[in-house]
Amino acid sequence: MAAHNLKHALFCxxxxxxxxxxxxxxxxxxxxxxxxxxxxxxxxxxxxxxxxVIVFGFQLFREPIMGSLRSIPAxxxxxxxxxxTENRRVKIESRIITIIVVLAVFWPFFVxxxxxxxxxxxxxxxxxxxxxxxVVGLAGLLDLGYVAFYAVGAYTFALLSDYxxxxxxxxxxxGALLAxxxxxxxxxxxxxxRGDYLAIVTLGFGEIIRILLNNWTSLTGxxxxxxxxxxxxxxxxxxxxxxxEEGNVSFHETFGxxxxxxxxxxxxxxxxxxxxxxxxLIIRRLMRMPVGRAWEALREDEIAARSLGLSRTAVKLSAxxxxxxxxxxxxxxxxxxxxxxxxESFVFLESAIVLAxxxxxGMGSQIGVxxxxxAVTILPELAREFSEYRMLIFGAAMVLMMVWRPQxxxxxxxxxxxxKQQE
Amino acid sequence: xxxxxxxxMRFGGLLAVDQxxxxxREHEIVSIIGPNGAGxxxxxxxxxxxxxxxxxxxxxxxxxxxxxxxxxxxxLGMVRTFQHVRLFGNMTVVENxxxxxxxxxxxxxxxxxxxxxxxxxxxxxxLDRAAYxxxxxxxxxxxxxxxxxxAYGQQRRLEIARCMVTEPKLLMLxxxxxxxxxxxxxxxxxxxxxxxxxxxxxxxxxEHDMNLVMGISDRINVISQGRPLAAxxxxxxxxxxxxxxxxxxxx
Numbered sequence: 262m263a264a265h266n267l268k269h270a271l272f273c274x275x276x277x278x279x280x281x282x283x284x285x286x287x288x289x290x291x292x293x294x295x296x297x298x299x300x301x302x303x304x305x306x307x308x309x310x311x312x313x314v315i316v317f318g319f320q321l322f323r324e325p326i327m328g329s330l331r332s333i334p335a336x337x338x339x340x341x342x343x344x345x346t347e348n349r350r351v352k353i354e355s356r357i358i359t360i361i362v363v364l365a366v367f368w369p370f371f372v373x374x375x376x377x378x379x380x381x382x383x384x385x386x387x388x389x390x391x392x393x394x395x396v397v398g399l400a401g402l403l404d405l406g407y408v409a410f411y412a413v414g415a416y417t418f419a420l421l422s423d424y425x426x427x428x429x430x431x432x433x434x435x436g437a438l439l440a441x442x443x444x445x446x447x448x449x450x451x452x453x454x455r456g457d458y459l460a461i462v463t464l465g466f467g468e469i470i471r472i473l474l475n476n477w478t479s480l481t482g483x484x485x486x487x488x489x490x491x492x493x494x495x496x497x498x499x500x501x502x503x504x505x506e507e508g509n510v511s512f513h514e515t516f517g518x519x520x521x522x523x524x525x526x527x528x529x530x531x532x533x534x535x536x537x538x539x540x541x542l543i544i545r546r547l548m549r550m551p552v553g554r555a556w557e558a559l560r561e562d563e564i565a566a567r568s569l570g571l572s573r574t575a576v577k578l579s580a581x582x583x584x585x586x587x588x589x590x591x592x593x594x595x596x597x598x599x600x601x602x603x604x605e606s607f608v609f610l611e612s613a614i615v616l617a618x619x620x621x622x623g624m625g626s627q628i629g630v631x632x633x634x635x636a637v638t639i640l641p642e643l644a645r646e647f648s649e650y651r652m653l654i655f656g657a658a659m660v661l662m663m664v665w666r667p668q669x670x671x672x673x674x675x676x677x678x679x680x681k682q683q684e
Numbered sequence: 685x686x687x688x689x690x691x692x693m694r695f696g697g698l699l700a701v702d703q704x705x706x707x708x709r710e711h712e713i714v715s716i717i718g719p720n721g722a723g724x725x726x727x728x729x730x731x732x733x734x735x736x737x738x739x740x741x742x743x744x745x746x747x748x749x750x751x752x753x754x755x756x757x758x759x760l761g762m763v764r765t766f767q768h769v770r771l772f773g774n775m776t777v778v779e780n781x782x783x784x785x786x787x788x789x790x791x792x793x794x795x796x797x798x799x800x801x802x803x804x805x806x807x808x809x810x811l812d813r814a815a816y817x818x819x820x821x822x823x824x825x826x827x828x829x830x831x832x833x834x835a836y837g838q839q840r841r842l843e844i845a846r847c848m849v850t851e852p853k854l855l856m857l858x859x860x861x862x863x864x865x866x867x868x869x870x871x872x873x874x875x876x877x878x879x880x881x882x883x884x885x886x887x888x889x890x891e892h893d894m895n896l897v898m899g900i901s902d903r904i905n906v907i908s909q910g911r912p913l914a915a916x917x918x919x920x921x922x923x924x925x926x927x928x929x930x931x932x933x934x935x
Contacts, residue, residue: 543797550796551786558772558783565770568732569784569850570758 270320274313281309327664354628365534369527377526379642381598384533385591387634388540390618391627392587395544397616398625398673399553400580401560402452403460405612406467409447410440410585412607414592416474419487419602429493433593440589441582443470448581452574467612475604486603490596492525493532500525533594540587541627547583556580621662623669632670685710685745685886686731686762686854692739693726700726702910703740708854713880713887715897717921718907719931724890725767727907728858731888732764733757744854759787761853765860767890769839773832777823777842780831781814784846810849817845821875837868844875854886855879861893869896876900894932898922906931 286301286309300306319326369377389411396404414436421427421435451462474481481487492500498512512528513520547553555576558566567573596602614637622633641655662670686708693701701723708714716724730737733754742750749757758764772780795803818824821841826834831842840860847855857876861869877900879885891897897904898918906913906921908930914921921927 546797547793550793551782552793552796554775554779554783555786557775561772561774562770564734565766565772566783567734567754568758568764568766568770569846570755570763570787571783572753572755 266321266323270317270323273320274317277313277316278309281312285309358628362534362538366531369530374523374526377523377530378598379639381526381530381533381594383635383638384530384537385595385598386615386618386638387537387631388533388587388591388594389615390622390630390634391537391540391544392584392591393615394619394622394625394627394630395547395556395587396580396584397619398630399548399560400556400577402577402580403456403463404581404584405460405464405609405616406470407463407584407588407615408607408609408612409467409470410444410588411592411595411611412470412474412604413440413443413585414589415596415602415606416481416487416592417589418593418596419490420480422491423487423489429491429593429597433590436593436596437586437589440592441586444582444585445578448578448585449574452577452581464609464612467609471604471607474607482603484603484605486601486605488601490600490602492600493529493597495528500528529594529598533598536590536594540590541631544583544587545627552576552579617659621659621669623672625673626669626671629669629671629673636670686888687743688727688731688740689743690740691727691730691737691742693723693730693735694738700910701730701737701907704905704907704910704912705740706905706912706915708886708888710886711880711884712902713876713889713900715889715891715901715904716907717891717894717897717904717931718913721909722907723910724907725858726910728764728856728888728890731757732762732856758850761851762856763847763850763852763854764856765840765843765847765858767858767862769836769843771831771839771842771846773830775831776828777818777831777834778811778814778827780842780846781817781849782810784849785810785813787850813849817849820848821845822871837864840864840868840872841875848879848883848885852885854888856888858890859892860889861891861896869893872896873900 285305288299288301289296290299291297365380369380389407392410393404393407396402396407417436417439418427418429418432421432422429427435447463447466451459451466454462475484477483494500495512498515500512511520512524555566555571556579558569559571559573559576563573566576595606599606618633618637619630621637622629622631637655640658666672688704688706691701691704692699704723704727706714706716716727718724726735729735730750731742733749733752733756737750740750741748744757744760744762747760749760749762752760772783775783792803815824815827818827821844823834823838823842823845826838831839834842840863844855844857844860860876861872864872873896876887876889880887889897889901898921901918903916904918904921905915906924906927913930914924914927916924922932
């Protein structure tokens with residue numbers, strides 16, 4: 262056992278050296294036209310060696326270390342907390358959620374503009390993740406091209422406002438419905454596939470939409486994107502210093518207060534908050550409806566579900582379409598927040614991040630997904646100083662999560678429908 | 685009610701079912717018996733639409749169904765259970781029955797989101813129906829347990845209840861007594877007879893437990909190596925030399 266550990270640890274340390282030394286140990290320097298390769302300073306080399314020693318030590322004493330980590334009670338997945346009765350749990354959950362929402366309403370008035378902006382982004386990701394949660398968590402369809410529907414929502418608003426001057430409020434349902442329509446049309450041919458195959462095909466569709474947006478220059482402006490997307494108005498009141506559209510009045514003049522740039526940001530944040538809450542409520546309700554049960558039934562045992570008369574295509578399509586609908590919602594808000602969109606915003610990495618949120622949060626669990634969305638969006642912002650190592654930290658967090666809580670932050674606990682006993 | 689004529693199913697070079705014919709009339713329990721690997725379950729899979737038969741006709745109430753997808757056949761009123769129990773294990777017992785009643789519920793999304801009175805009424809109705817059938821198979825006390833945690837015999841009964849809430853005309857049971865102890869088999873026996881007598885459901889049954897088969901069947905079809913071997917009443921079958929040789933064995 263010990264000999265095996267030693268061998269393994271030596272091997273790991275060697276691999277660490279092999280990877281780290283060429284990457285960190287050599288620098289490319291440009292001298293005029295030529296590139297030259299220079300060795301790094303002694304300090305870096307020492308650090309690389311130190312890293313290898315640490316890896317060696319960790320691998321050698323891996324079991325005791327992991328064992329002691331497991332015994333930290335809060336992280337131990339094996340030790341379950343006292344089970345609560347269902348009713349009490351639901352009550353506590355809904356109370357906590359209400360408190361969070363109330364705090365979220367008043368929070369933007371006390372913090373900086375940048376924080377509010379970040380808050381809006383978090384809410385957009387919450388909407389996206391809740392939508393994808395329907396597809397991946399509830400219906401069990403691995404969708405790697407989810408960002409396509411986000412793009413459809415964003416571009417619908419951008420194009421409608423650019424060509425027809427349509428306002429945010431009119432574009433919101435349009436964007437969502439068009440994204441849902443795309444979900445329906447794209448879903449139809451791919452849903453007979455399963456598992457890995459479905460994942461690959463959806464990945465392809467996601468890329469097709471992005472490349473289409475990139476190359477259809479005459480309509481979408483290609484890589485230049487679309488700018489000047491209007492902000493939402495409040496009953497015809499604009500939030501800019503000057504009024505852009507005739508017939509509108511400005512917010513600060515109507516209420517006789519001084520103009521402040523924050524108004525606009527806070528208003529957008531509140532819209533995103535309302536939409537995110539609506540999204541969460543609708544999906545929560547859907548989970549307890551026949552269609553929600555059908556999603557889960559099909560995920561658990563497709564053959565049994567079909568034998569009971571559930572149409573596989575209809576059930577899967579409904580999940581796909583509803584997921585796409587909420588992505589369209591999020592896309593419209595995103596376009597309005599940025600004021601400018603280009604295909605750059607809808608790359609595969611976005612799909613991957615949203616999927617990571619769903620997996621981290623615990624598939625199917627709404628609270629878990631919301632927490633994960635907050636964590637995944639805010640952590641990189643906090644870690645801006647180490648911007649070069651952001652992805653590294655992100656990856657490490659993922660690995661640690663999978664070791665400690667493979668079920669996600671808050672594993673899904675189904676809301677059971679109870680049969681009241683008739684006496 | 686169900687008429688099967690010259691049903692054949694070929695998997696590549698293997699002819700799993702060869703020219704099998706059988707029929708089930710209203711208010712009748714018909715059994716299919718035969719040695720392991722004879723093609724009984726394949727016949728079931730063809731009837732319920734999981735396989736597309738390569739030859740022959742299947743008529744249900746005079747309507748050809750051999751080309752229909754499985755879920756449509758189920759909606760016509762032909763519902764089956766499985767040789768290995770297939771429940772939705774993470775759902776509660778009562779939710780399993782609710783999934784089966786999706787067609788009786790209002791499928792309109794808006795009325796569900798808004799919880800209209802009509803929607804509530806329908807939901808209550810399907811809960812009542814679920815409660816009725818749970819009581820009928822003796823699982824009412826376990827209604828809020830997760831289905832995956834039930835004992836095997838209870839899972840078997842739940843699967844039958846799940847079929848019955850869809851209000852089928854023909855119930856197809858694939859080895860319902862497999863893995864049950866004698867007392868449970870006895871209960872199952874009574875349940876199946878009661879389904880026929882009290883709810884006017886015809887039953888098509890695959891089973892190896894000869895006491896059960898001989899006791900409740902109106903007619904029996906014997907299949908061996910994919911081919912029909914004999915058909916008739918339990919007494920005919922018991923005395924048929926071919927069947928004794930191929931399956932029942934000499935006593």
